[in-house]
Amino acid sequence: MNDFNRSRFIEIGLRFYVVLSFAFVFAPIAASFIFSFNSDRFPSIPLGAFSTEWYRAVANDPLVWDGLGNTLFVGIIVSVVSTALGFGAAYTDFRYRFFGKPVYMALALLPPTIPVVILGLAMLAYLSRINLSGQSVSVIIAHIVICSPFAMAISRLRLSQMDPDLEAAAWNLGASEWAAMRYVIVPFCLPAIFGALFITMAVSFDEFAIAWFVSGLNETLPVKVLGFLQGQVSPRINVIGTFVFVTSMTLVIIAQILLTRQTRETPAKD
């Protein structure tokens, strides 16, 4: 390695830029956390006194609990169903080649790239036509559409780390296809399956736009936040925001630890 193009100054500058980028990305999350404990009604600096009054206000708001209940209900069903669907599609892509596969893959992966306003409008119009709008189940249906591609991608990554001969070996030893799935493939993919469960739950937990279009009165927590935003400035949003951040960060961190641990345990193959 020659040192012709190395400059300490630029190296330090670039590293500083990375730190600055992370500061920009995490500033809103940090601000939400700090101001949720601030006694002033209108957030600014200098800070007011430390206070947990907004937490108490939120905890005593039955609407927030309703929203949280809906969010959890929707999130758990969405994560289980979309992980199952996504895993099936990933396995299909891994194992089979068939006519029209590009179309299949497009259907499996495209939904998150469609702007949520458009998907929200399409879902609202379509679901109200078949009498499924304005309920929790409408949110569940729509969220599975956008969450299963994430589960599919995560499962597919894990499957590509698997030696394809493992499955064939199981068959040769007399296992049925179902038994090979049950005792070979699923155990191998377990970290990815859990990772997908957590990631899809985080996606559903944070999705507000489609939910806002189709939910009617069964609002999820993020839709409640959208309502708050339209109304008054209230430090309560910071409290809910902190809660939302902590929850989805926990989910994503667990998922990432699961997914990076698995790659380390499996020696890289060429």
Place this chain on the structure above:
Amino acid sequence: MPADPYFKKTSTRKMLGECPKMRKRISLYSLTFSLPLFIWQVVFFVFPLAFLVALSFWTVKNFRMQPDFDTINWVTMYGRSIFWQSYGLTFAMAAAASVITSILAFPCSFAIAFKLGPKARQLAIFMMVIPFFTSYLVRVYSWQIFLSDNGIINGFLALVGLEKIAMLNTVFATMIGYLTLCFPLVVLLQLFSLMFIDRTLIEAAHNLRCGRLRTVFEVVIPSARVGLVIAALFCFILSFGDFVSPIYLGGGDPTTLSILITDTTKSGQQWPRAAVIALTMIGTLLAVAFAAIRFAYKGREQ
């Protein structure tokens, strides 16, 4: 996409006549795994979008929608100057956002790819994935705290004795919102294309006494072009469809297409007109995506 080794091996197995069970392609087993997602996405993704097309030809009479085949919605919407104004504005803002985000993200992804050790790089990727999955809505609200007239930034300016700057409800604030939405994803996509650049190319350039900046512009950027263009494309798609930043940071004025859709949908029964806007947006996005991918692969595969 890495090549799947499975299929190559299948053919060897076929020759050896092993394992007859796997010959059957269409079986209860294969359908159990492949069909559920397919059915779900056809019924709840393709059908709604197709229905949107039909809906755009419906008519509204006495505040009730009825099935019809009338081009009135298209004619009405396309005849309005406000529609074309917001179309131009939305397009320009999304284009600006993808250029600005790409430029601001590049030094960051470059540094992560080339200047950090493996451990630090993994941590940086780990950290960039987190905001992608944390509530964008709440992050935008949080930017209000920073940017409002009595917010953090103006509070700080007052402390050091400077005048207030009006930042909320400006295009600048909307851009901050777009940046919040797209920056982590753009960094990640750029990063993945930069990490796969053949390092020997860069070393070769350096050995040939190619300067630092020139190496970046003539070796690194051309080699990573596909990833960089796709990152910018995703930024365009996300900002083009976003309605949160233009409303809550940009103040809703001037109106973007996404605001037009939410307003038209939530205020009354003018869904067919909203469908016209949505379809125009999809058409635009498809055209932009097609052009971007053509550009990304131009001269690549000959």
